[in-house]
Amino acid sequence: MLLFYPAFEEAGQKATEDLYEGPANLSDMLSPLLQGNYVLYNEIAKNMDESQLREEMDTSDFRRLEKYMDYCLCDDGGEALLESSAGASEKLDASGSGGYAIRVSFSFDSEGGLGNVQVGSSYLDRDVQYQIEESLLSGWEALEREWQMQERWPMSLPADVTAVYGMTMDDVKSCLSASMAADAYGGTYLYACWILDSSAFIWVMLFLTVLSGGAGILYRILEREKEEAIFRAPLELVAGAAILLACAMIWPAIMIWKTCTGRLLAASGSSDADRALNFGVNFLVWLLIFSILFWIGGCLWDFLRSPAACLRERSLLVRGVYRLFDSGRGVTDTVRERARGAGRTMKKTVRSQYDALLHLDFRDRTNRLILKIVLLNFIAILLISFLWYYDVWALVIYSIVLFLFLRRYLNRVQRQYRQILKITSTLAEGRLDVPIEGDAGIFTPVQEELVKIQAGFRKAVEREVKSERMKTDLITNVSHDLKTPLTAIITYVDLLKNEEDEEKRREYIGILERKSQRLKVLIEDLFEISKATSKNVTLHFMDLDIIGLLKQVELEYDRDIKAAGLDIRWSLPGEKVVLRLDSQKAYRVFENLIVNITKYALPHTRVFIDVEETDREAVVRMKNVSAAELTFDTEEITDRFVRGDASRNTEGSGLGLAIARSFTELMHGTLQVSTEADLFRVEIRFPKP
16 A cells, blocks of 8 residues: 555645636635725725724735735726736736736726626636636625625725736646645645545555455455454444444545655654654554454455354344344244235335336426425425424324325326326227317326327328329329320221221321320320339439520420410519529429410410529519419329319320429429419429529
8 A cells, every 4th residue: 555655646636736727716716806906996095094904904815815916906097006016017908818827807887886807717718717707796795795784894995997916827826735735634635535536546445455355254264263253243343344444534545645745743853764654654554454454354254155144143133133033932923924014015115106106297397296295295394393282283184184185186187187098099089070178287298299199190181081082083084194095096096997098097197196196295294203203313413594494495385375375574684593403304394384384374365484583592483374263272283183174175194283393392492383363373493502
């Protein structure tokens, strides 16, 4: 153990580094600055008797702190009124660090109130600085309350001044070391605690404890024939010695620190002789400690070898209980059985209560309710304790009232629980339209979640119904749209077989060509929408001018636009609108929308195409007047095989808007359809790169 003293000393010294960064230590060190503000101000104010001022200042804690810092007192204009040394005000200026580890400033208003406290440091983080500021503000408020309680205060209040103090790192260390030296016992106790907490001491002590105790056990094993009385001490004495030794380890730690610092014993004038004397005392103390550990290990060998027999023979408590039970066999058996039954009951009760706590829903409302009940119970018991001789009767009445209250409360909880069970049964039966109402009490969070579950189930059912309806429509529409041209092709093929008129044969071949092209377009659209919805599409993004693309689509379908008698009105920015898009897919989007306009717009009307560019996106809006009444659902019109032409008299696959929306979403955009009376609007938004 003595060989490890240098490691223990190093651990204690290393722990002192945290002393210079602790907010509590630094706040205590800087607290005299609060009185220092008055001391410095009254040195220049001269509003009191000089002898009395000198007496107040000399007894102030600030005078003991003054030698470890630079300070200055400045007026509102920043002119120094008082300095600790020449040039201190310039070094303490806020614009420069001045080489100070800690800088503290106090600002006072015209009425003597503390306006602001600022702590700056070159090595402390902002949280520690903030804690020191809060501590100084709290100390100032306490000082003001103390002075207000006095009839008069001899010093003048600082007004319209700023006091600034600065301490270097060496000053901080010197000041804290001096404070610890002034409180010799407190400083030594602190260092001893640091030694006890160090990993070096813990591991060394643990190793030597195991070594000493193990040596005692080994001695008992080797010397089994010898049964020394010293190793047959009662187990309670052994346990007490172990606990006492563990609790008293602070004193060996104090001894270690005083030995390392040369302050344990100084009997002679020679340092070498004192050092030998100190280590001799340490040797005897540790010899005693490890001898006790050796003895504890030797005493525990019997317990490790045979715990039951050792308890019966060496435990005073167990022997007393056995002696009590041996007084009568019948009583012993009865008491033993009842004790076992009580133990089983208590174990079962504890387990059931623990299990009940695990299944409680401790939400905020429940925690508040439990806290209120506990506080009310505490207040009631506190009031009963003041009744002296009538407290027993008050406790009886209180217990009856508490029983009635708890019974009523638990009955209410049971009703609320049954209500929750009823709600869950309703949901399990699939009745999603039954409103969930009523006061659920502590089960309110569960009821709220059930309401959310009901709404979620309802939405899921609605989506499923809508999906089934759309699947039915899909089958019907696909069958119709595929069957119509296919039937025509079969019919005209049969006619073509028996027709000999060359002119009619050419006519039939033309019809066959148109129907087959119609069938081809429909099948291609089916493939396109299938790939788009399954995200199985490869996109090739490039910089693309959407205004030029729109103009290109208009030019290609100019014949259809003129045939429909439509007048397109453009509203475009003054320059190009370039986006990162797939050129083919973007062309298909605009193509489908313009084709849709040529098919369903009212002839001889105007069509408006607007392009708007913002910092984050580009917006394309198309508006036209519909030839037919707009009775469809705008949310479903972009789904597959949904057409505004319910009679399906116009040619088309019913996939145009669905393809346009899918391609738009694949390019990270959005497509939204809206209507107002007969006005049909489409809005496309593409984000800018």
